[in-house]
Amino acid sequence: MVTTMDHPALIEVTNRFGKKKTKPIEVNRYNKSMSGVDRLDQTICFYSSPRKTIRWYKKVLFHIMDTTVWNSFYIYKNFVKKDKKYEYVTYREELIRKLIGLKEEKGKDLIRNSNKNDSRRYVLQTESQLHENIERSKVETQDNFSQPNSGNHGHWPTRMMPSANYKKKYAFLTCKQCSKQKVRRDTSYFCKGCNNSPALCPSCFEDWHKDL
Secondary structure, eight states: OOOSSSOSOEEEEEOTTSOEEEEEHHHHHHHHHOOHHHHHHHHHHHTOOOOOOSOHHHHHHHHHHHHHHHHHHHHHIIIIIOOTTOOHHHHHHHHHHHHHTOOSOOHHHHHHHHOTTSGGGGGGOOHHHHHHHHHHHHHHHHHHHOOTTSSOTTOOEEEOOOOTTOOSSSOOEEOHHHHHTTOOOEESEEESSSTTOOBOOGGGHHHHTTTO
16 A cells, blocks of 8 residues: 555554454554445445456446445445344345345255256255165165076165275265266265176166166
8 A cells, every 4th residue: 555644664453353463554544544435345345246248338337236236235224224233245135035036935945846857856855865765775676686587686786985085974976877867966876786886876776777
C-alpha cells in the first residue's frame, strides 16, 4: 500500500479473536476507516457470480446483479429482518429459492424425487439398506452359482482388501458390468473365480455370469 500519510512502520494489533499480530501502520489505519463501499466490495468478492468470459459486458452485468443483491440484503437485514446474525449467504440462498420456486428440500430429496430410475439412486441408500442388499445379493449368488454342474462353481463376490497406505476399510474399483452400460459405479467387490478378477457390484454379479 502506497501512502504519504504515515512513515513506514510496523505496529502490534489485536484481532477480534484476541490474537496479536504485526501490521503496517497504514494497513491498520485503512482497516479502521473502511466504510460501506469497501465492505460491499469485500463481501461481494466472497460470493461472486461472474466467471471467465470473453464478453466484457457479461462481467459488468453479473457485477451489477451482485451489487443489487447486496443492497437488497442490507435493506432487508436492517429494516425488515433486524437480526445482526443474519448472514449474506443465507439471504442469497433464500432469494434463489424464491426466484426459481424451489421448495425447502435437501439436495438428496430432490434427486430421490426427480427420477427414481436414475443410475445414481444407489447413492441414496442408507447404510442399513446397503448392507441388507449386499447380504441378499450374497444369498442369491450362492444359490445361483454354487451348484457343481452350473459351470459357475467357485465364482463368489469377495471384498477387495486395501493396500497398506489406503485409509479406507476396503479398496474400490469401477464395476465392469456397469461400465458396459456406460454408467460409472465404484464397488468393493470382485469375482474370485473369473479371469482377471473383475470388479462387480453385488447387483451386477448375476448379469455378468449369465454368459459363462
